Amino acid sequence: MLELKHLKKYYKVGETTTKALDDVSVSFRNQEFVAILGPSGSGKTTMLNMIGGLDRYDSGNLVIEGKSTDDFKDSDWDAYRNNSVGFIFQSYNIIGHLSIIDNVEMGMTLSGMSGEEKKRRAKDALIRVGLEKHMNKRPNQLSGGQMQRVAIARAIANDPEILLADEPTGALDSETSDEIMQLIKELSKERLVVMVTHNPELARQYADRIIEFADGKIQTDSNPYNGHDEVTNFKLKHTKMSYWTALKLSFKNIMTKKGRTFLTVFASSIGIISIAIVLALSNGFQKQIDQTQSDTMASMPVSIGAVASDSSAAMTDSQNSSFSKHKYVEADLSKSDKAQHVNKIDSKYLDYVKKMPKKYTKNIAVTYSTGMNLISQKDGKWQTVKFSNADPDAKTVDTSSMMASVTGVGGSVYPIDRDGNQSFLKKNYHVLSGSYPKKATDVVLIADRDNKISISALKNFGITAKTNQKFDYNQLIGKTAKLVTNNTYYKKLPTGNYVPSDRYASMANAKDTKTLKVVGILRVKSKNSDGLLSNGIAYSDQLTKSVYEDNKDSDIVKAQAASKKNIMTGETMDASTKNQMLTMLGGSETPSTIQIYPSNFKKKDRVLDYLDKYNDGKKKADQIVYTDMAGSISKLTGGMMDAITYVLVAFTGISLVTSMIMIAIITYTSVIERTKEIGVLKALGARKKDITRVFDAETAILGIGSGLFGIVVAWLCTFPINVVLEKMTGLSGVSQLNPVHAILLVIVSAVLTILGGHIPARMAAKKDAAIALRTE
Secondary structure, eight states: OEEEEEEEEEEEETTEEEEEEEEEEEEEOSSEEEEEEOOTTSSHHHHHHHHHTSSOOSEEEEEETTEEOTTOOHHHHHHHHHHTEEEEETTOOOOTTSOHHHHHHHHHHHTTOOHHHHHHHHHHHHHHTTOGGGTTSOGGGSOHHHHHHHHHHHHHHTOOSEEEEESTTTTSOHHHHHHHHHHHHHHTTTSEEEEEESOHHHHHHHOSEEEEEETTEEEEESSOOOOOOOOOOOOOOOOOOOHHHHHHHHHHHHHTTHHHHHHHHHHHHHHHHHHHHHHHHHHHHHHHHHHHHHHHHHHSOEEEESEEEOHHHHHHHHTOOSOOOOSSOOOOOOHHHHHEEEOOOOHHHHHHHHTSOTTTOSEEEEEOOOOOEEEEEETTEEEEOTTSSOOTTOSSOOHHHHHHOSSTTSOEEEOOBTTSOOHHHHHHEEEEEEOOOOSTTEEEEEEOTTOOOOHHHHHHTTOOOOTTOOOOHHHHTTOEEEEEOHHHHEEEOTTSOEEEOOOHHHHHHOTTOEEEEEEEEEEESSGGGTTSSOSEEEEEHHHHHHHHHHHTTOHHHHHHHHOSBOTTTOOBOOHHHHHHHHHHHTOOOSOSEEEEEOSSHHHHHHHHHHHHHHHTTOOGGGOOOOBOTTHHHHHHHTTHHHHHHHHHHHHHHHHHHHHHHHHHHHHHHHHHHTHHHHHHHHHTTOOHHHHHHHHHHHHHHHHHHHHHHHHHHHHHHHHHHHHHHHHHHSOOSOOOOOHHHHHHHHHHHHHHHHHHHHHHHHHHHTSOHHHHHTOO
16 A cells, blocks of 8 residues: 655755665555654654655655655645545644644545534544543643544544554553553554554554664564555545635634734724724815815805806906006006906807716706796785786886896795706705795795795785794795786787786686795705805796796787887887896896806816816807806815825824734744644645635734724724814814725725735745644
């Protein structure tokens, strides 16, 4: 079964050469008990290590079941030790942080055996060596003889063909030695047992064959064997240790050193705690800034009107800092007049604005200056709204008052977002009663922070109100007013002029009349939202659009478009006044304002870039000028929080590097402490990658542990930090740890510790098994 052919193994120390094996040739039977005797340094242990694959020969050949090992790779030797060889050591080499049964299972774990099967085999092996009652104990709970029995059970659990024993009774008393020898003698009936010993009496008493060694050579052989095995289909089952197994081994080792583990985790977590607190503060401050930006952009949107101020024109004049030396004065336009720019807003430009990417802004409000013909019911009678267009009993109409108000109900226009939702209202206002509007004809009452509503707004809906009069919500919810089209509202006189009709009931019930209904009472969510919408009535920009669509082709609009005179008063009008009159009547398709509401300054800059592209290549007169009231604030705050965060994270990141170095040192210390364990694992067939995996798993556990510990501590710190900051600044909830940041920091902690511990782990994997086993 096993044959050594001319094996040589020389060691050189300086110019001195020691011949550990000097041309050794010997064959062994499949079942026999061979004892190798010899003085220290004779080469007997070296030969045992050669047979077990723990050491490599310089020349010659080791033949197993007729197969040469000349072409064996490291993985083949690992598989050979795991499948075919069992080791019994003088110093037991039991892994201290594992239970007895876990120690016995280790070789089978490496071979990839199922949990149920290896548990059964381990129990059978322990029962066979007489440790049935001790299998769940720890190694430090056993005597020396019991420890050696554990080593024997581990050696035979995987049912190897060869059992190698190196001074198995060297640390035992005589009585225990006899018990162990009897057990090994019994095992030799099933397999080849090769034992190295200094005790010739035990060898002669129990061994079937005694080989005496000296100076690296076999001196005598009591029962030589010259048989040769035929070449067979000898195959090796390569070992494999799963990541899960490596994690379990490492976790058990860590748990045996709880104090040191906690200190390591705590020290390693300092960097994580620092960065987590910085990110939590940054996140909270950024939310405060974002909210401020959002409130700012809601109250100061990018606005495009029919007439705008061109700041670049004003800047040109101001750049001239010298004084004139002329002896005369010159008439010129004022700076404000020069800066005035008429925007030619047409359907093409409106389409361009509406095609703006939704990621830049959700809300774009397009408002038309058309007047609204409103009537409301009071005491059961219909009447014109106070802020509507005219006195129904008058033969002429004061058109100046009509054109002074863009909206017929003295209210505010809010945007419907581009997905048809009420994101503007829902973000800035909460409902005191009723609901948010759902359609264009739904209107809401806007109350201030003191729950006060404009008296004028209430009167517009036929509600008699006095100063300081209190109303229950249900007195206001559901109130209605009628929106009447031009063709129904105006009647033509025999003179050709148009005046409002006084047939209110007929107007109210006309087919094309719309009902405006108060569906909710809203109030600002925060003091920063005050003034976004005027106190009173608020309705959507969709309503102004629908009024324009209903009235653009009305009789009064057509008549006014064809006449140079005011169609209601008969007065002559210039072109500008005529255009204003047409706009008020709903005859102009040009919107009065376009308001764009980006959610923050960064998105506002993208909106401005988009608007600027429209002007590229156009003459100044054809360009569209916008008003950016929030621009100066944007320059001050943009990127400030990011810059501060980057700097602080960079500084605190130094502690992470320190943690990584510390983990490397701790892992290196662990490697030194566990050198013998590394030798045991290699003797059981563990590959280099398995050893590396064990120590990588240990650093990963420490890294994840320190990351989680750091995140928990940082999260707990947010509570006192928020209390202190609120007292100092008045800002609440500033420190907010983002869960995404928390997860990323745990991952970073794990990765850095694995990187820090990987080099020591690689060093552990490269340790020589035979040398590692001799380490004390």
